[in-house]
Amino acid sequence: MSEDAGALHVLTLTELVRGLREGRFSARELTETLLGRIGALNELLNAFITITEDQAYAEAEAADRARASGNAPLLNGVPIVHKDLFCTRGVLTTCGSRMLGNFVSPYDATVVERLKKAGAVTLAKTNMDEFAMGSSNETSWFGPVTNPWNHDRSPGGSSGGSAAAVAARLVPAATGTDTGGSIRQPAALTGTVGLKPTYGRVSRYGMVAFASSLDQAGVITRSAEDAATLLGVIAGFDERDSTSVDQPVPDYVAELARPLKGVKIGIVRQHFDEGLDSQCAARIREALDVMESEGARLVEIDLPTLALSVPTYYVVAPAECSSNMSRFDGVRFGHRADNPTDLLDLFCRSRGEGFGAEVKRRIMTGTYVLSAGYYDAYYLKAQKVRQLIVKDFRNAFRDVDVIAGPTAPTPAFALGEKTDDPITMYLNDIYTIGANLAGTPAISVPCGFAQNLPVGLHLVGPHFAEDRLLNVAHQYQMLTDWHRACPEGYE
């Protein structure tokens, strides 16, 4: 029999991998413990849309058998949850939308497939903003997720369910997707680690598209080390995604040990201009001081296009969204209106009923910016600005190894606070959107508290420098304990 099964939830993914390998507890026990916690604690959080209990036990038992027979893969028996945007074979895949409220995917996304192959056990599908459009998890058809640090607060979004589940120690790790900050911002708001890899590093196959040129799959964990382990599993070329890049996957875990000494960290002047909560700013400066004291060199840099990133994003992303959402027409899958009178009625009512307000807003914005007569002024112009932003980052990375700053302008905001003001909501992603537009990797790591709520430190690196980002984040976590802080009631 195992060690104290009741305490398994506090272990990080890395610790669980070790424990399972050494046989200190079984995958079945671990699964049972976490499903028990989910059953007890999820109601208030609303972090999940589907709990895949039967499948989880079957997978856990298979993992235990694999271990017994001596051929256990890397993540054998490690529990994980998937954002409900990843297609999971035979399991409801809703994207947080009424539109796909009845959609059971006939196939696994590449990310899901790779994690399964590595032995991971899927416990649940996580709640999210509808089709990943939102920064607060309030656009979900299945209701908002609450922040385990304060249940009146938003966990951020769109991967809010994933972040809340990891923060609340219901699971050690979750997958997420990040189009404008949807992994990093909820990670910051819940005190977890959120990694968005380089565009093309992880396959988008089976990840329901929001804005195809910006979407990237990633992970939410409690430590950079855990993120490194998972990235090693999910990264790599996939012939089913033409935009995935055929480049070798480094051993991210092996790279973690490099010292901070000599690392050049860029501090963006514009990050501290205005709009940044003063306590958040203080936490960021403290984090930078910690790294400087370990020998990292802080270099002030400019990102003159920072202010352009939100408006650029809100042309490009809705444009692609408007087209990506077209396949949801009530004809082949998903929500279909009852008793349509004709074809147009079928289309209009199925979509009208199936989509929520934020998705509709973006479809309309996107349709507008692509329309004849407006295309040049909006879409084409935005693409040009996007090139400037790419250039800005490229220039910056000539002088520094990583760029550090805040992940979000404020700690977790109250549920309902921004729902009537889309622009304010959009501005929550001001620090994260640049990495999506430029396609660069970025990570958010916990760096303290403001108003008793977690604050995230944002690190951005050049393309395919996930190893460096994870290394810097890990070294920082070796010096700090912020990532070990646990919300009250979830210890």
Place this chain on the structure above:
Amino acid sequence: MSARDPAWEPVIGLEIHMQIATVSKIFSGAPTAYGAEPNTQASLIDLGYPGVLPVLNAEVVRMACKFGLAVNAVIAPHSVFARKNYFYPDLPKGYQISQYELPIVSGGELRILDEEGRERIIGITRAHLEEDAGKSLHAGFDKFTRIDLNRAGTPLLEIVSDPDLRSAKEAVAYMRKIHTLVRYLGISDGNMQEGSFRCDANVSIRPRGQQKLGTRTELKNLNSFRFVEKAINYEIERQKEVLEDGGSVVQETRLYDSDLDETRPMRSKEEANDYRYFPDPDLLPVVIDEQFIRSVRETLSELPDAKRERLVAQYGLRQVDAEILTMSRPLADYFEATASESDPRLAANWILGDLSAALNREGLDIDDCRMTPAALAGLLVRIADNSISGKIAKDVFEAMWAGEGSAADIIEARGLRQITDSLAIEAAVDAVIAAHPAQAAEFRAGKDKLLGFLVGQVMKDTKGKANPAEVNRVLKERLKS
């Protein structure tokens, strides 16, 4: 409207939609085979399922390049797939992946013969890759429409001509030429019944001598050469009537109804579409380098125009025969195989004559021809060496066609060998002159017509086996004195 109208000049451009003959679809691995049960050849990608992504079929690019090189066009080093957005039940993703601003092929040309047999050069504006949509089936399901997505994602090459065509006949000649070319290249089966080769026509007319183009209409649903000709002619006449009555042509899309032989406007709602094209972020630009183009060029076999000229030069064929023989590569191959063992001009005559007639009679293609080129050559050799006459050869041909054996076997079995022995012919001629003294005398007196009668008698007596030329010669010689 085959006669040239003195007042109006038609201006026509064609958009040909050609199915590319790949085994699998343009963005998925699903098969493209025709005629399967509905919705059995559509993968999740073709169905536009959530989360799936398109992956370009490399063979499609290679075949498009082949076409581009064959029409002397520019192959774009960088071409881009775009999304054409519109809602339709048989368009699963709500957009069609097509090429818009940057097509893979542009600026080519094609030579055709106009109605007077003069060579004309028709510009090819562009050829771009796109995916086909599915099919909506409206008949037989009560009030419902059913969707068959087998065709969704089938690779198409849309070949757009310049507005260089000046009559319906020219348009057909151009379309036929493209049809021949793509089958030569092996990039399409050109099957029009199955919709692998169909076209839209842009038609306008203008007063002769005027440079400015008239307002055009776009004719859709033209799926045979005959309909292309009829629809364009109908449309030219219709536009003429409109203009001559003082009206003006409305720029619109019109559907050709082959049952009524007329064109009529499609619902205007369909034209109000704003397709909101933008580059497809799921696909990388298609990058083609010189080396790739070279490798494709190396696979290009001899093209119809070059082959026609070679047949004329190498075998001394008439242009018109060479043109027909090179309309299909198997036919030209058949000819060359036959000509390698017999007289080329005789081979051309027989292939375009009796052999084609026999094939037509049974609705066969040259590919299905039971008679091998060697067998036909075996017959032609017997004609050339005077073993049999051309007339008897036709009987032998039919016997061969019926499977009775080789030319040699049939000639032998039926005793058809021609009498070329001059002594035997002289004897036969003498016998006829003796049997018909009156006719012989009249011929001597100048009634030349009677020679035919006398030749006929000799042929009859020899059961057609005497060499007719020899009989003529001997008769004239005998009756001269």
